[in-house]
Amino acid sequence: MVEIRKVLQEFYVSKEAQIRCFEIYTLSPETIRTRLENAKKTPEFITYFNHPRFLKMIHHNKKTTKRLMNLYDQNKKCVSLNILSGSFSKYETFQKMHGDRLGKAKDLIFCICEILQNTSPASDIRKTLKRHPFWLNIPLVQIKYVAEQLLKKFSPKDVFENCSILLYPWNKIRDTMNILCHKESLLLHPFEHLDMSKLSDTQKLSLVLYLLEKKHYFTGNGVWTEDKNKNAEQTIQTKDITKSVLKIVQN
Structure with a gap:
């Protein structure tokens, strides 16, 4: 636990985020470090880096990144933290929903x-x-x-x-x-x-x-x-997303 806490402090993960995801301590320090390093390179992850529930994306890393890839394949880019790391029912509803829109603000x-x-x-x-x-x-x-x-x-x-x-x-x-x-x-x-x-x-x-x-x-x-x-400057091409996300899925 001490090693994990050091890793989280090194990446300036807030105490609130740690409290909201005690499950993060079930992973190895090396795994957490690798996932945090990769998250820093992925726009959808770095956007939520200071969010109180950010560590849920790290803990459910493979699920989160696979969902992100699937949604981008469907040209859905208004993804929220809740959709990426929340329950399957919420994700499925968003996936089947017509258009591309954030569920909540x-x-x-x-x-x-x-x-x-x-x-x-x-x-x-x-x-x-x-x-x-x-x-x-x-x-x-x-x-x-x-x-x-x-x-x-x-x-x-x-x-x-x-x-x-x-x-x-x-x-x-x-x-x-x-x-x-x-x-x-x-x-x-x-x-x-x-x-x-x-x-x-x-x-x-x-x-x-x-x-x-x-x-x-x-x-x-x-x-x-x-x-x-x-409009490639502020939107991420699907191919580039897939490449960066695949690196995260592997860890």
Whole structure:
């Protein structure tokens, strides 16, 4: 047990996560280490690394990764921790369900709170996102990727004030931001007299969000990509997923 605890501490697994999954102590320290190392390399796993129930994914490693592979084969990418490591009945219901949609918003809100360094109330994030018609139809790995990119230029507060932008593909956000950076591009929009230098970062993100939805008549359809194959930056190709997941299944 002492060796296992050292491994868990080395990977900064919280005490709450350990308390919620005492079964982890039935595995060998080597197995736990290998699974945690592989989890760090798999986007769907790393998304939940700080989640209180994360160790259930490690304990039920083979079941979790096989489910992930099967769901990706069916083009279902809105996977939650509960679906991956929970009961078979919940997994089966999700697998047979039409479309691709997160069953509950808890994992989504948790992940966004984590990414924004818990600087904003979860209830406020939920209230804002809930206004968007497709807030439960975006893969968490995509949302995490977009947030990481935005936080390179904006503060957590700026992103929180416009948290609906996390639902949009990064390539669209990036291209729209580039438009606002070039005066020539602004001529194509009703902003030719706008002095961007006088806008706060929060206002700039709001403007990006406005432009993202403007051409979709503010229906929310801006979250979809015209060609999903070109949107490889924030979505993971099935082949790559299969390769990374297979490494985990073997341990």
